[in-house]
Amino acid sequence: MNIQDLIRPTIKALKPYSSARDEFQGVTDDMVFLDANENPFDNGVNRYPDPQQGKLKALLSEIKDIPTKNILLGNGSDEVLDLIYRAFCEPNQDNVIILPPTYGMYEVLANLNAISLKKINLTADFQPKVEAVLAQADSKTKLLFICSPNNPSGNSFSQDAIERLVANFKGIVVIDEAYIDFSNEPSWINRLPEFPNLIVTQTLSKAFAMAGIRLGICYASTEIIQVLNTIKPPYNINELTQKKAVELLSIKDLTSNQITEILKERSLLISELKSVSYISKIYPSDANFVLVKVDDANKRYNQLIEKGIVIRNRTTQPGCENTLRLTVGTSEENRILIGVLHDLS
Incomplete structure (x- = not known):
């Protein structure tokens, strides 16, 4: 699968905004910053935050055993999901598949981005209908959303069913693992190298007890992460969120x-x-x-x-x-x- 074929042409041609902090690397404490038109009086938040969240990504990389180049952070998982829509779905042309009952924001974001929805309900015991999903996908079906463990049912989907979907779906498969830390099932982040079309989203809002700081996490191939970095807001994770996340993630056990x-x-x-x-x-x-x-x-x-x-x-x-x-x-x-x-x- 060629991921480039799935990206919207306008996104591929887009030149990302370059913030002041993106243009300069190698920050030290004794440097004088006169590049970003900030208020110079230090109150702890007078400077723009790290646009690439280096310290936080390094900590998540250590915890999850995933390279930082495969991590993108969002202002909540909802921002991550919205970025995915905008990167791969052409408004008023493309469609996505969701598997109700499921997380309601998939549909909200589809409507917000003018993307058609195909809904394929789960079975009576809340498992995906694999053949029906694959049969409903067409050349304009860009995304498939899989929530496992599922909200609101609470169960994990069959690993075999998920693998068949990831391996055979011709677009991007997004596995939402907001609740994975409460499950005995393995995370799909461990299988990212096998599937170039796989995106796994997680959050600090549930198991990590940080719903109040709004921090979502996207794990994917470097190719996908580069695309999402191109369109994300330059300072999407504020300084207070980054500091609080680093503080709490650093507390052992x-x-x-x-x-x-x-x-x-x-x-x-x-x-x-x-x-x-x-x-x-x-x-x-x-x-x-x-x-x-x-x-x-x-x-x-x-x-x-x-x-x-x-x-x-x-x-x-x-x-x-x-x-x-x-x-x-x-x-x-x-x-x-x-x-x-x-x-x-």
Whole structure:
């Protein structure tokens, strides 16, 4: 597969904006910067941030065992996804495939970028219909979005199914691994060298407990990363975000300990949910949430709101009639949730 054939012609011809900090390398503390029209009075944020996020990428490279040249960072994963659309999809011409029920921003971004959608619903047990997906793809189908572990169902897709899709789809395959750190399944970042058309997105918002700083991560071939770097805003990751991410990622065992606690609480929560009379099904979860089927999702959602507990009602999503999505909270939060669920009539 020639990735160049998938890139929009206007993007291939685009000359990227060169910021002041892009043009000069080798920064040292004793240098005088008079190049970027910044306010010279130091308050910790008066200078533009590193446009290539060198320290942060180096740390992620060490954690994930992926070269920095294969990493692009975004202002949340949504910016990463938007960049992918803009790099590969021609407005009012191309189309993409999504697999509902799935993350809602894939559709929002398609509409924002004037890209047609092909929706191929997952099976009853929330697995991709591989042959249907491949059959629906045409010469204008540029992207396939795979969310695994899937939101809102919580399950991981079959590795065999994903491999068949990545190997046979003629466009770019984006595997969204926002919840991969809660799963025992291997990440697809380890297989990037095998598939030039593969993009894997991850985030610091879930397992790494940094939703407030909005930092998404894209792992791909150097060819794809170069294209996305061409069109990303010059200073898309601000200084405060970069510093906070480096600070928290540097704390040994912080994330692994929190993941262990969340997985323990997930198991306890599932065990307790089994005794709630109006819950008829608890779906398998490889994420930090649990999807449950109830007698009346709208009724139960409103009852929980009245008790001060906010969850997600997913009943309008394909295959999710009368389902509620429950995030795994702290031990105390989960205890409160279970107590309220038992008290509802």
